[in-house]
Amino acid sequence: MWLSEIIVLFILFIVISTRPALISRIKSLFGLKYHGSGARLPPGPPFGSSLANARKNGARVWEEYAQWAKESGPLMYVTYGRTSLLLISSAKIASDLLNKRSRIYSDRPSTIMFGELIGQDQTVFRTPLNASRFKIYRKLIADEVGGSGEQRYVKVMEEQRDEFLSMLKDNPEGFLTHIKTNAAAIILRVSYGYTIKDPSTDAFLAEIQEYVQALSSEGSFGKWLVDSYPLLKYLPTWFPGASFHTFAKEQRKRNERLVREPKEWVKEQMKKGTAEPSFVERMLRRLEHEEEGVGKREKGSGTMEELFGYAAAALYVGGADTTVAVVMSFFLLMTQYPTIQSRAQAEIDGWISSHDRLPTSADRLHLPYTFALVKETMRFPPVVPLGLPHRLTDDDIYEGMFIPKGTTVIGNIWAILHDSELYPDPMMFDPTRHLPQDITGRPPQPDPLDYTFGFGRRACPGNQFAVTSLFITISSLLAVFDILPPLDELGQVKEMNVEHGGGTVSHPQTFECRIVPREGWQAVFGRFELEEGVVQT
Numbered sequence: 001m002w003l004s005e006i007i008v009l010f011i012l013f014i015v016i017s018t019r020p021a022l023i024s025r026i027k028s029l030f031g032l033k034y035h036g037s038g039a040r041l042p043p044g045p046p047f048g049s050s051l052a053n054a055r056k057n058g059a060r061v062w063e064e065y066a067q068w069a070k071e072s073g074p075l076m077y078v079t080y081g082r083t084s085l086l087l088i089s090s091a092k093i094a095s096d097l098l099n100k101r102s103r104i105y106s107d108r109p110s111t112i113m114f115g116e117l118i119g120q121d122q123t124v125f126r127t128p129l130n131a132s133r134f135k136i137y138r139k140l141i142a143d144e145v146g147g148s149g150e151q152r153y154v155k156v157m158e159e160q161r162d163e164f165l166s167m168l169k170d171n172p173e174g175f176l177t178h179i180k181t182n183a184a185a186i187i188l189r190v191s192y193g194y195t196i197k198d199p200s201t202d203a204f205l206a207e208i209q210e211y212v213q214a215l216s217s218e219g220s221f222g223k224w225l226v227d228s229y230p231l232l233k234y235l236p237t238w239f240p241g242a243s244f245h246t247f248a249k250e251q252r253k254r255n256e257r258l259v260r261e262p263k264e265w266v267k268e269q270m271k272k273g274t275a276e277p278s279f280v281e282r283m284l285r286r287l288e289h290e291e292e293g294v295g296k297r298e299k300g301s302g303t304m305e306e307l308f309g310y311a312a313a314a315l316y317v318g319g320a321d322t323t324v325a326v327v328m329s330f331f332l333l334m335t336q337y338p339t340i341q342s343r344a345q346a347e348i349d350g351w352i353s354s355h356d357r358l359p360t361s362a363d364r365l366h367l368p369y370t371f372a373l374v375k376e377t378m379r380f381p382p383v384v385p386l387g388l389p390h391r392l393t394d395d396d397i398y399e400g401m402f403i404p405k406g407t408t409v410i411g412n413i414w415a416i417l418h419d420s421e422l423y424p425d426p427m428m429f430d431p432t433r434h435l436p437q438d439i440t441g442r443p444p445q446p447d448p449l450d451y452t453f454g455f456g457r458r459a460c461p462g463n464q465f466a467v468t469s470l471f472i473t474i475s476s477l478l479a480v481f482d483i484l485p486p487l488d489e490l491g492q493v494k495e496m497n498v499e500h501g502g503g504t505v506s507h508p509q510t511f512e513c514r515i516v517p518r519e520g521w522q523a524v525f526g527r528f529e530l531e532e533g534v535v536q537t
């Protein structure tokens with residue numbers, strides 16, 4: 001008899017604990033208990049909503065959360081398992097909490113999966129706010145990819161851009177591979193001075209792409225049940241449903257290799273005297289001249305060598321896949337919005353009327369529509385739609401609502417960038433939203449770059465690097481190519497219905513396009529001649 005009762009209770013527990021709406025309502029109802037001031041918890045999600053459903057719905061949970069916000073309001077408190085989430089869907093609240101109160105809103109939650117099982121809490125992305133290495137990481141990265149490193153990295157970006165255009169011209173059907181290779185090539189040269197010779201056989205490139213791919217698809221918040229129900233971690237590896245152990249083991253190994261191997265490679269090159277200038281090479285040289293050298297410990301944070309190993313890996317992990325997603329979206333959008341493409345091309349043709357050079361980052365001021373197009377490409381399908389989770393380190397009260405210490409806070413970047421009060425007609429792709437007032441006679445809509453890179457002390461340190469790289473890439477592509485929809489056997493435009501996938505970084509699914517060299521720009525390529533005519537992918 002008692003066994004059947006236990007089974008019923010267990011089922012009841014599972015049902016209740018997987019209904020965030022129910023749990024959050026119950027907590028909200030008894031919210032008075034949480035804080036002496038009488039403040040209640042923020043409202044829960046609408047009745048009937050479930051995270052499991054949200055995940056099922058094409059995996060684009062950000063849209064589901066935005067839908068919930070329409071009913072429950074832009075600040076929601078959701079509980080499932082042992083995790084409490086604060087979901088923010090408005091720019092004002094994100095700014096009030098994540099930016100203005102960033103002192104207490106900038107920690108990272110440590111999850112069972114990535115913290116305990118994989119051991120990634122040492123990495124830049126997951127390092128706690130109060131760890132002394134956090135400040136060291138941010139400084140190392142800011143010096144490398146912030147404003148002061150600009151001259152160095154712009155040179156690399158422009159050289160790799162030439163290579164990218166050349167690959168597209170020679171093999172347009174491989175454009176998706178070329179996009180990935182270009183992004184990886186820039187970061188690998190900046191970080192390690194490593195040049196990819198043949199992307200199809202480069203083992204180092206393959207390894208880090210595999211790492212980033214796994215992180216992007218498997219690392220989104222709420223993905224692993226073990227994070228909500230920690231007891232699951234004790235399941236033996238052979239137990240049905242315990243395959244998360246296998247992923248954890250593999251990802252831990254990949255993580256260790258990513259931090260160690262490229263750094264060792266740079267050391268070898270330095271010994272041989274063949275090292276190219278790079279972040280790691282500069283750091284190693286700097287340490288050689290310091291008293292205690294590479295073994296010096298930074299206030300209990302690990303040796304300086306370990307720290308910049310992690311910082312260099314973060315450049316790759318943070319920078320490569322994100323810029324890939326934007327450039328992929330750009331290609332897709334150009335096949336769908338030919339008049340927008342033509343307007344940007346006309347602007348570039350007008351500014352560089354001699355057609356004897358490609359656009360550079362210095363041209364941004366003179367190409368406002370093209371820059372607005374870059375911004376709209378980052379608004380329309382935001383790259384990291386839910387940002388990365390933050391963790392609140394103190395109890396807080398906001399507009400009469402109580403937010404308990406330890407809550408995981410998610411800024412729904414997608415919801416903010418599709419808020420019709422900020423961006424009227426948000427599902428329309430329209431770069432003119434971002435044009436300056438002296439061109440349109442009305443103020444531009446809020447700058448999407450203020451949201452797309454996240455918030456507060458955790459905001460993306462690679463934002464400047466990313467925008468410069470994207471402007472150079474996108475303006476140069478527009479200058480020399482027309483990007484057109486694919487044709488079927490009868491020469492008719494093929495219907496395309498391309499969705500953006502889920503995961504931490506959201507990419508469009510695979511698609512086709514035609515990449516056609518534009519007349520008049522051949523002179524810019526010294527090394528290779530653009531052929532005239534249509535290249536069908």
Ligand code: HEM
Nearest residue numbers: 125314318319322383384387388453454455458460462466
């Ligand atoms: C389109 C390009 C990019 C987008 C949309 C993007 C977006 C983001 C977002 C949303 C975050 C989380 C911020 C938060 O927690 O509030 C982040 C963090 C980060 N990004 Fe980026 N990023 C991009 C490119 C880059 C590049 C090029 C680099 C480096 C070269 C980079 C390095 C990082 C690092 C290291 C962090 C972790 C910061 C921390 O935890 O303190 N990102 N990025």
